[in-house]
Amino acid sequence: MKKTGAQIFVESLKMEGVDTIFCYPGGATLNITDALHYSDIHQVVVRHEQAAVHAADGYSRASGRVGVSLVTSGPGATNTVTGIATAYMDSIPLVIFSCQVNTMLIGNDAFQEADIVGITRPCTKHNYLVKDVKDLARIIKEAFFIARSGRPGPVLVDIPKDVSAASCDFKYPDKVFIRSYQPTYIGHPGQIKRALKTIAVSKKPVLYTGGGIISSGASEELLKFAEKLSIPVTNTLMGLGGFPGDHPLFIGMLGMHGTYAANMAITESDLIIAIGSRFDDRATGKVDEFAPHAKIIHIDIDPTSISKNIKVDIPIVGDSKNVLKKMLEFLDANKEDFKNYHSNISEWLQKVNKWKNDYPLTYVKNGTLKPQYVIERIYELTQGNAIISTEVGQNQMWAAQFFKFLKPRTILTSGGLGTMGYGFPASIGAQVAFPKSLVIDIAGDGSIQMNIQELATAVQYKLPVKIVILNNRFLGMVRQWQELFYEKRYTWTHMDYAPDFVKLAEAYGAAGYRITSEKEVDDVLHKAFNNGKTTIIDVRVNPEECVYPMVPAGAPLKDMLLV
Numbered sequence: 001m002k003k004t005g006a007q008i009f010v011e012s013l014k015m016e017g018v019d020t021i022f023c024y025p026g027g028a029t030l031n032i033t034d035a036l037h038y039s040d041i042h043q044v045v046v047r048h049e050q051a052a053v054h055a056a057d058g059y060s061r062a063s064g065r066v067g068v069s070l071v072t073s074g075p076g077a078t079n080t081v082t083g084i085a086t087a088y089m090d091s092i093p094l095v096i097f098s099c100q101v102n103t104m105l106i107g108n109d110a111f112q113e114a115d116i117v118g119i120t121r122p123c124t125k126h127n128y129l130v131k132d133v134k135d136l137a138r139i140i141k142e143a144f145f146i147a148r149s150g151r152p153g154p155v156l157v158d159i160p161k162d163v164s165a166a167s168c169d170f171k172y173p174d175k176v177f178i179r180s181y182q183p184t185y186i187g188h189p190g191q192i193k194r195a196l197k198t199i200a201v202s203k204k205p206v207l208y209t210g211g212g213i214i215s216s217g218a219s220e221e222l223l224k225f226a227e228k229l230s231i232p233v234t235n236t237l238m239g240l241g242g243f244p245g246d247h248p249l250f251i252g253m254l255g256m257h258g259t260y261a262a263n264m265a266i267t268e269s270d271l272i273i274a275i276g277s278r279f280d281d282r283a284t285g286k287v288d289e290f291a292p293h294a295k296i297i298h299i300d301i302d303p304t305s306i307s308k309n310i311k312v313d314i315p316i317v318g319d320s321k322n323v324l325k326k327m328l329e330f331l332d333a334n335k336e337d338f339k340n341y342h343s344n345i346s347e348w349l350q351k352v353n354k355w356k357n358d359y360p361l362t363y364v365k366n367g368t369l370k371p372q373y374v375i376e377r378i379y380e381l382t383q384g385n386a387i388i389s390t391e392v393g394q395n396q397m398w399a400a401q402f403f404k405f406l407k408p409r410t411i412l413t414s415g416g417l418g419t420m421g422y423g424f425p426a427s428i429g430a431q432v433a434f435p436k437s438l439v440i441d442i443a444g445d446g447s448i449q450m451n452i453q454e455l456a457t458a459v460q461y462k463l464p465v466k467i468v469i470l471n472n473r474f475l476g477m478v479r480q481w482q483e484l485f486y487e488k489r490y491t492w493t494h495m496d497y498a499p500d501f502v503k504l505a506e507a508y509g510a511a512g513y514r515i516t517s518e519k520e521v522d523d524v525l526h527k528a529f530n531n532g533k534t535t536i537i538d539v540r541v542n543p544e545e546c547v548y549p550m551v552p553a554g555a556p557l558k559d560m561l562l563v
Helices: 005-015 027-037 049-063 081-089 116-123 133-148 161-165 189-200 211-215 219-229 260-268 320-333 341-358 371-382 394-402 423-433 452-460 476-485 501-507 518-529
Strands: 002-004 020-023 042-045 067-071 094-100 126-129 154-160 167-169 205-209 233-235 250-253 271-275 295-300 314-317 387-390 439-444 466-471 511-515 535-540
Touching: 002 005, 005 027, 005 133, 005 161, 005 167, 020 027, 020 049, 020 423, 027 067, 027 094, 027 161, 042 423, 042 452, 049 067, 049 081, 049 094, 049 423, 049 452, 081 094, 081 116, 081 154, 094 133, 094 161, 116 126, 116 154, 126 133, 133 154, 133 161, 133 167, 154 161, 189 271, 189 295, 189 314, 189 320, 205 219, 205 260, 211 219, 219 320, 233 260, 250 260, 250 341, 250 394, 260 341, 271 320, 295 320, 371 394, 371 439, 371 466, 371 518, 387 394, 387 423, 394 439, 394 466, 394 476, 423 439, 423 452, 452 501, 466 518, 501 511, 501 535, 511 518, 518 535
Parallel strands: 020 042, 020 067, 067 094, 094 154, 126 154, 205 233, 205 271, 233 250, 271 295, 295 314, 387 439, 439 466, 466 535, 511 535
Antiparallel strands: 002 167
16 A cells, blocks of 8 residues: 655654654644644644654653654754764764655755754764665564664654655555664673683672663663672763662762762772773773773673773673673672682772771751752752753762662763753653653753753643752853963853743743742642643752862872862
8 A cells, every 4th residue: 555755754753662752843844744643643832843852761761761862954953963973973873864855856955944864964873865666665564673773873864755655556665674783782692701710719809880781771781790700880870870869889979079989999999890881081080090900801782882991901801781790690600710809809899898897978058959859858858769860060069969869761871962951841751751750850050051942841740840940140150260270360251141931931920939948949849740830940049169179180080189
């Protein structure tokens, strides 16, 4: 039976199990928009195309499914680039559908034409321009396969308007085979044995884990592995929640704003077991002095990430979950190799615990309302039972430090690209995925204004997202650098002309509250978290509070500025 390209699009999405699409219409989308009108796919119409991709991203991070967005040609497509680059840097599986001018107009500078395939080539895992309706179903099948397999990432499919109008026989492919793309899921057994033998003779091991633990669903295996060998665990920002934040073996996040215990453990370790992490600059500090005494085992599904930034001694290419399962099996079968192991590391564990006890995350209480206190109270009131999204900057780092993430997929944050304006639309996507969950966006007064128009989206779809604005009237992280390194010359960072966020919330039909002192925090948060409405909480915090610890740019991890 013949179907139009628009109908093939809808049927293909159904075959992939897609139940939600984040979208914004335009002339080039009309055929597909009309076909979606007759489908049961939930369509969330945002107010800006960047937010469509961030919302799909938040939906994906929270649910583990492929996020989907649809936009029109030209500026509609180019508005997605920041969201696509955000997902690409953090390895988030998305399929972004952009509609395009008719094929015969491509390259002629037609109205609302842009070469979105060319523009997004550096920030997509793969992309397609569909030239024939007969290829559409196959391309969609491949797009979802590529997005979710191997190291996940965003895939863009550009569909010209005449392709969506043309007709052909429809048959959705049963499977995908791409000769040049065959990810390695099973780690080499020889390398796994070599890694375990190295662990067995180590005296100062550390597990350094990233977002690959979460994307591969390896949290349970990581917990078993760490407990069996009593290895301290540090997470990257993207790895938070992959290991319980309240576990005795957890030593916090490492890196520029990592804990003292995590950074010192990395510095003094004799063996780092890195799993699903890519040694980015915010985690390593000065590369030449990163883990100077340690051998490094690196497990990652992406072979190009291994020895890219830090030279490693034992590379293992494979899926984190599969490799950890094999390592656990090896441990059970070779207990004799580890007969002296626990006595060898006992002194190390005592030292790491002393760092944790002597240098906990803290802040100076001086009578002003501190943002760290607000995060602590959010954690205590929710007991960690919430999905937290963040914007970027100080609000992001305080959330990472003072909220204990107990489960995977409970923090949604732009780690690699550092995208201001990400958190709010991402929280919308998470709330769509989990309508009954408490979803909180921890924001700054600067970054929330990047996509604040999405209040209309949240209110329209009755999404009870909570936006906690840590309002310090500054672009706080840049101001912090100006304070520490530019003699307090606060050029461009003072944001004293921000709107009244409570009135703004009410103008959009949302609820608005304001907090100005510690004594108001619990009552207002409790009220906001239980009102069933889209809500802004404007929290007037100390304007010149800094995030500590801090490793200055270009310094090694051990050279931390403390409170």
